[in-house]
Amino acid sequence: MSSWVRLLLDSKRLPRQLCGVATWDQMNETLTEFWSRFRELHPTHEIFNRENVDLSCAVPVFSHTDEGRSYKHQPLWVLSTHGCLGRGTKEYVDKGKHLAPIKRRGMGLNFLGNTWSNQFIFCTMLRAVTVEYPGSMTTLLELYAEDMAMLADQGMTNSRGDRRVWLVHVATKGDLPALSKLGGFKRTHSHVPKAGSSKKACRGICHMCLAGKESSGPGDPFFPYEDTSVQPKWEETVEVEDPWDTVPAILRGLPLCPEKKASFFVTDVWHNLHLGLAKHFFASSVICAVERLDTWSMDSVDSKLQWMTNDFKRFCRDKGMQPYLSEISRESLCFPQSRACPVGKWSKGLVATQFLQYFEDFSKRFIVGKTDDLVLTTAVTCSCFMDFLCFLPFCSCLCY
């Protein structure tokens, strides 16, 4: 990464490609404000103890790891770095939000632009090589961490030596399997219980807290991950217990929040929603609508799904959208029989986005004010009664 930084400094592209601003002065102004906001949220971050680091030249960056498909579908592992800040999303720029005064500016996300120009590759490795040389990935991660630690501590100058920047590696991101591999977690999403009971208690499903940890004996507390209240039971366990036995290689030498090391591994909201919950939500909601609404003029599930497919195509036409997957059927919802649990059978996030927008439109026409079925009304309208129940513990807390 230090070679990339030197190249970007020498070609005067660093403010544009790592911070999403046009000039060095704008970068100084943006980064000063960035670290002031960051300090309010993470006052104990070790970067604030380093007196040699000029925060107006300290660029926050994320790293990313994932596997792509190479020749004959062989997995190819890629490690790259990119700036936390960029030029923004299309909506952000279209609304002119990048023109706001610095104190009110949201600072653009790193979305616009060719990814070759704002993502900086560190290495690629075929899985076959990882298998043949078991320590190779750790060695690469150690080298990367060493380089990032040097960039955070001493920084990097341009060839003339008159400009210096520091790079602060604030988090690493990836999908859940990639993060769990990178951190060597002993509590991961794959530990989720799949049966009603088991001999061995679940150790937890989250690297940041003890959610999903089952009681292994009397007096041992249980923190259900299904608790979705505003103040969940697992809240008290956030960053209480490290999710690893040995500190992951990628963390070595980095300035971190000492009490929030596990939160360095951030999960992706887009994956969690569009390639996770939304697949279940849409599929189950459609099946519930098919089974529970009494406005249908046809009898069979297949004909109702066919009607929905046609309705979805009409919706896309009206909105000027190109449907990525246009069929709502038993196959696309993985629903061969009524006892099955429906789940979307697609692997593109865009499909979930389009289907969720369609379901919103469908519910306005056929659910809101048209039925009193509890599941369907809850799917579109959150139950206020449940919120009230959730609120009761806080009332007792107030009394205390």
Added chain:
Amino acid sequence: MLLVNKTLYMFHIFQAYFQLGKAKSVFAINTAVSFMYGQGYWIRSDQAKKLSMWMFAFLQGFTTCADICLREGYQRYALMPKLHFLHHSAWRLLQESRRGRFAVNPLSESVQCQEDFIGRPSRLSRRVDVRLIHTRVMERALICAQEALEVSDGDRRGLILPN
């Protein structure tokens, strides 16, 4: 001081529940997603609170549906670990909105663009000699990056250019 802090916190939670009561689950998540795309890296605290409530409305709608279906004997709305990680995003937004003037947009941690990027070296690796795959991929990646950097010099989107 502790009592004042606690009272302020409870007021904040009360306010959060008041907003949650008004939210709708499928409408809430669609609104939340569009809202996140319209923001930058930082979201003002009052807006972050609203965003977290939309996310909570969806999450609670999802678990309530799962609960009702299970009681009726149907397997619908399967609960999965991703539910918990989305909950972490909503919870953290709420915590950060209490702590500072701004909270971090959860979309900053999304890997949408990175997924696009991963596909590029992967595609390159399918077009080179398999015996020299690592060297060739890195060499070609550097060429592609140089070309893209030159093109991006002319891209003015999202920049405030000096006069």
